[in-house]
Amino acid sequence: xxxxxxxxxxxxxxxxxxxxxxxxxxxxxxxxxxxxxxxxxxxxxxxxxxxxxxxxxxxxxxxxxxxxxxxxxxxxxxxxxxxxxxxxxxxxxxxxxxxxxxxxxxxxxxxxxxxxxxxxxxxxxxxxxxxxxxxxxxxxxxxxxxxxxxxxxxxxxxxxxxxxxxxxxxxxxxxxxxxxxxxxxxxxxxxxxxxxxxxxxxxxxxxxxxxxxxxxxxxxxxxxxxxxxxxxxxxxxxxxxxxxxxxxxxxxxxxxxxxxxxxxxxxxxxxxxxxxxxxxxxxxxxxxxxxxxxxxxxxxxxxxxxxxxxxxxxxxxxxxxxxxxxxxxxxxxxxxxxxxxxxxxxxxxxxxxxxxxxxxxxxxxxxxxxxxxxxxxxxxxxxxxxxxxxxxxxxxxxxxxxxxxxxxxxxx
Amino acid sequence: xxxxxxxxxxxxxxxxxxxxxxxxxxxxxxxxxxxxxxxxxxxxxxxxxxxxxxxxxxxxxxxxxxxxxxxxxxxxxxxxxxxxxxxxxxxxx
Numbered sequence: 392x393x394x395x396x397x398x399x400x401x402x403x404x405x406x407x408x409x410x411x412x413x414x415x416x417x418x419x420x421x422x423x424x425x426x427x428x429x430x431x432x433x434x435x436x437x438x439x440x441x442x443x444x445x446x447x448x449x450x451x452x453x454x455x456x457x458x459x460x461x462x463x464x465x466x467x468x469x470x471x472x473x474x475x476x477x478x479x480x481x482x483x484x485x486x487x488x489x490x491x492x493x494x495x496x497x498x499x500x501x502x503x504x505x506x507x508x509x510x511x512x513x514x515x516x517x518x519x520x521x522x523x524x525x526x527x528x529x530x531x532x533x534x535x536x537x538x539x540x541x542x543x544x545x546x547x548x549x550x551x552x553x554x555x556x557x558x559x560x561x562x563x564x565x566x567x568x569x570x571x572x573x574x575x576x577x578x579x580x581x582x583x584x585x586x587x588x589x590x591x592x593x594x595x596x597x598x599x600x601x602x603x604x605x606x607x608x609x610x611x612x613x614x615x616x617x618x619x620x621x622x623x624x625x626x627x628x629x630x631x632x633x634x635x636x637x638x639x640x641x642x643x644x645x646x647x648x649x650x651x652x653x654x655x656x657x658x659x660x661x662x663x664x665x666x667x668x669x670x671x672x673x674x675x676x677x678x679x680x681x682x683x684x685x686x687x688x689x690x691x692x693x694x695x696x697x698x699x700x701x702x703x704x705x706x707x708x709x710x711x712x713x714x715x716x717x718x719x720x721x722x723x724x725x726x727x728x729x730x731x732x733x734x735x736x737x738x739x740x741x742x743x744x745x746x747x748x749x750x751x752x753x754x755x756x757x758x759x760x761x762x763x764x765x766x767x768x769x770x771x772x773x774x775x776x777x778x779x780x781x782x783x784x785x786x787x788x789x790x791x792x793x794x795x796x797x798x799x800x801x802x803x
Numbered sequence: 804x805x806x807x808x809x810x811x812x813x814x815x816x817x818x819x820x821x822x823x824x825x826x827x828x829x830x831x832x833x834x835x836x837x838x839x840x841x842x843x844x845x846x847x848x849x850x851x852x853x854x855x856x857x858x859x860x861x862x863x864x865x866x867x868x869x870x871x872x873x874x875x876x877x878x879x880x881x882x883x884x885x886x887x888x889x890x891x892x893x894x895x896x
Contacts, residue, residue, distance in 0.1 A: 413889075414812075414813040580811070585822070
């Protein structure tokens with residue numbers, strides 16, 4: 392694989408061959424793919440990409456996979472010009488990158504799983520596994536089923552019902568663990584030590600996380616090979632946010648865009664905001680938290696990429712902000728009623744934070760701002776119970792319709 | 804005061820492949836010293852040059868992160884299980 396040189400520790404720089412490993416043996420730092428950008432620059436072009444498949448695999452030259460076999464339809468989701476929401480927020484060039492309609496399981500996780508399991512197949516694994524807050528479990532279950540792999544998913548036992556059903560339907564072994572996501576993650580990490588499975592977000596993680604870069608690639612291409620001025624994205628482990636930044640930087644590195652990468656604005660839930668706190672307090676380390684928020688999909692109290700997310704916020708001249716549970720619900724409703732897009736709590740967090748930043752005047756009204764919507768609201772409908780208007784209940788009578796719905800006085 | 808220490812894959816080269824070892828120690832700090840006596844070279848992988856536990860190394864005592872307990876001063880008692888686990892990402896985002 393000429394485009395990939397190997398793995399390299401993000402902390403101490405020690406190099407490793409391409410293997411299903413994710414941690415440096417010397418300092419425990421995370422391993423990351425090391426590319427040969429000179430080689431890639433020679434072999435990539437806008438024309439080649441534009442002729443490629445209508446999926447994230449059109450960017451295979453910048454992904455650590457030789458032979459894509461899993462998740463062939465993932466990615467290439469709509470970039471929606473958000474005229475109505477933009478008007479509301481005083482932004483003339485606001486866009487929504489809508490991964491709530493990703494294929495096959497309606498979240499951005501279909502991107503990372505496509506890359507992780509394609510690589511897992513190359514490595515020769517026959518069993519896929521993951522620790523998940525729900526969306527990842529859905530995607531691993533669906534893609535493993537389609538790829539003919541065995542599948543184990545580990546979730547916190549208190550997850551939203553729909554997200555559990557959304558995994559079970561693909562017939563994996565679902566293990567519901569008493570505890571929060573961080574407990575599930577720790578247990579999975581220990582299981583990954585013992586079993587030779589492709590845990591997409593553990594031992595295959597260096598490959599998996601690269602899939603998120605395609606969120607930057609697609610936005611740039613959809614804008615006509617331009618970088619936005621600013622983006623807003625949710626933060627859980629911090630991986631997505633740092634990989635979007637990496638994606639824009641790579642495009643510049645290989646000559647596909649000439650703009651500087653965007654200012655990166657991150658969104659956390661107030662009930663689980665260890666990265667926000669580290670950023671505000673100027674720390675480069677994370678103090679873990681016990682999450683308490685409705686935004687379960689981003690409730691990671693011990694985010695491994697937190698230090699890197701803080702660094703990206705600083706380097707890009709961006710920032711990190713939080714939204715309360717009430718603001719998250721309002722964010723979900725605002726996006727739905729202005730743009731007709733139903734996102735889950737993570738998206739509500741992003742929109743709530745976008746709104747705060749717009750009101751604080753951090754964006755130029757004419758610059759291109761992209762908000763990343765990463766998951767679908769139909770999976771977490773219970774959070775909206777009691778938060779929406781009730782249907783108007785009537786008998787099948789035209790008179791009652793006019794009286795109760797239209798508000799006309801009807802002479803009987 | 805023996806405790807069981809679970810060793811992650813990334814450290815097993817130092818422990819001659821052992822995934823679990825028994826150590827006598829009354830705190831995490833002492834445990835790290837005792838591990839070093841038994842498996843020279845392991846300490847520098849767990850703590851930085853200032854003696855602080857590395858950013859990407861997590862210690863759990865009976866499944867609880869020691870950062871929610873007393874950090875390096877967390878006391879250990881007979882039969883406790885200490886897991887050393889690399890920080891990992893995942894979840895939704």
